[in-house]
Amino acid sequence: MEFTFNKEQLAWQKKAREFSNEIIRPASVERDLIADPAKTFDWEIIRKGSQLGFRTLAVPKKWGGHGLDLVTQVLVMVELARGDASISKTFSQCWKWSQLIAAVCTDEQKERFLKPFIADETYLLGLGANEPSGGSDNRMPPEDAPTAGMRLKAERQGDEWILNGEKCFIANGNIAKLLFIRARTNPAVSVRSGTTLFLVPRDTPGFRVGRVFNKNGWRFYQNAELIFENARIPHSNLVGKVNGGAEARGGDPSQFSDLELGANALGVCDAAVEMAMQRIKQRHYGGHPLLEQQTIQLKLSRMHMLTEALRSFMLRVAWERDQAVAGNADYLKSANNMLALTFSADTVQSVTNLNMEIHGACTGGAHPAAYKLVRDAIIWTHLAGDSVNRIKGIKSVMSHAH
Numbered sequence: 001m002e003f004t005f006n007k008e009q010l011a012w013q014k015k016a017r018e019f020s021n022e023i024i025r026p027a028s029v030e031r032d033l034i035a036d037p038a039k040t041f042d043w044e045i046i047r048k049g050s051q052l053g054f055r056t057l058a059v060p061k062k063w064g065g066h067g068l069d070l071v072t073q074v075l076v077m078v079e080l081a082r083g084d085a086s087i088s089k090t091f092s093q094c095w096k097w098s099q100l101i102a103a104v105c106t107d108e109q110k111e112r113f114l115k116p117f118i119a120d121e122t123y124l125l126g127l128g129a130n131e132p133s134g135g136s137d138n139r140m141p142p143e144d145a146p147t148a149g150m151r152l153k154a155e156r157q158g159d160e161w162i163l164n165g166e167k168c169f170i171a172n173g174n175i176a177k178l179l180f181i182r183a184r185t186n187p188a189v190s191v192r193s194g195t196t197l198f199l200v201p202r203d204t205p206g207f208r209v210g211r212v213f214n215k216n217g218w219r220f221y222q223n224a225e226l227i228f229e230n231a232r233i234p235h236s237n238l239v240g241k242v243n244g245g246a247e248a249r250g251g252d253p254s255q256f257s258d259l260e261l262g263a264n265a266l267g268v269c270d271a272a273v274e275m276a277m278q279r280i281k282q283r284h285y286g287g288h289p290l291l292e293q294q295t296i297q298l299k300l301s302r303m304h305m306l307t308e309a310l311r312s313f314m315l316r317v318a319w320e321r322d323q324a325v326a327g328n329a330d331y332l333k334s335a336n337n338m339l340a341l342t343f344s345a346d347t348v349q350s351v352t353n354l355n356m357e358i359h360g361a362c363t364g365g366a367h368p369a370a371y372k373l374v375r376d377a378i379i380w381t382h383l384a385g386d387s388v389n390r391i392k393g394i395k396s397v398m399s400h401a402h
């Protein structure tokens, strides 16, 4: 395995670091402290990032994007997240879903949706699966029971599909111009075999956005309710096959989902280590800097050790998946995939807690940035399901054990 980066990867990493230092970081705490969750968002940051290619970097070159591999996506994500994990995540939503359009949609759909996405600096993307009645049951037992999983219904009428129901907590839900929506097309079978994926433009008749959720962390990131009341979707917006919703997503080896969350966590860990380092140099007791205290050194070394372990893990998963995209499907069997997400949740929470300890009682008041990192880290608990996901990771380890 080769962990030296090529010139293109290093150039993207540098560009992302500069954008993060100059544009994201100065806005981060200020945006986080805005009370109304629908007002924390800032289109100017998206426009500027978009001009530098941070919105469209995963679209293949053939379709006008930058075609970056997953290792480079990880490098960029880490830098953006060092500035703010909810701003990086707003951009990376677009990487995942534009890549999905490129991987599984027809050329006609790519013409209709990828071209305007590339051209418009404010064109954002999202995907809605989660619903008020539940989220984990789309992938956890009893996922095979017809009664488990999403309920939003799609019924065919001539050349259209009529959608009725609700999605909740959908990222970029209130600001995206295009959303992938997974809906029930056969209620008599499991969610795996009875759902279909649709492309839903923002201006679809019968579709509207409900409330924006007020989260304690990732406050810039917009999570919204999506409401479908006889929403009319043309048949030409169906992705893949009827009842092939799970297959359409699962068939794409270039998925960034868990890597995205791991790389985002890594950026937060980097920020926490940097912040703790500054603090222990500046804070003095009895004329000595805090960094001379052995217990403080132990805490800092633990933060550093966990951060570097996460970095190695994420780059390895990214590298393995890039090999799979390049045609070596064996790498997709890697047991690392599900465990990457839960390891990043554990790591980001431990590292940000240690940073909070090092900042002492000032964390909540004089150091809102340290406190923000802890609140941001809590978000990892519920992303794509909580630590129960380890069960899937362990099943994967067992099924591939020799």
Ligand SMILES: Cc1cc2nc3c(=O)[nH]c(=O)nc-3n(C[C@H](O)[C@H](O)[C@H](O)COP(=O)(O)OP(=O)(O)OC[C@H]3O[C@@H](n4cnc5c(N)ncnc54)[C@H](O)[C@@H]3O)c2cc1C
Residues within 6 Å of the ligand: 126, 127, 128, 129, 130, 133, 134, 135, 136, 137, 140, 141, 142, 168, 169, 170, 171, 172, 218, 223, 379, 382, 383, 384, 385, 386, 387, 388
């Ligand atoms: C910041 C953020 C962004 C998100 N963005 C999106 C998005 O863009 N699109 C989208 O579709 N969703 C999104 N989600 C939703 C996310 O996918 C769900 O939160 C997640 O699937 C968990 O669902 P839930 O919150 O309904 O929890 P529930 O499913 O209600 O789970 C609650 C608890 O029960 C446990 N549990 C549930 N079933 C089982 C089981 N069978 N066995 C054991 N324990 C079980 C869970 O582990 C958990 O501890 C987002 C969530 C967050 C926090």
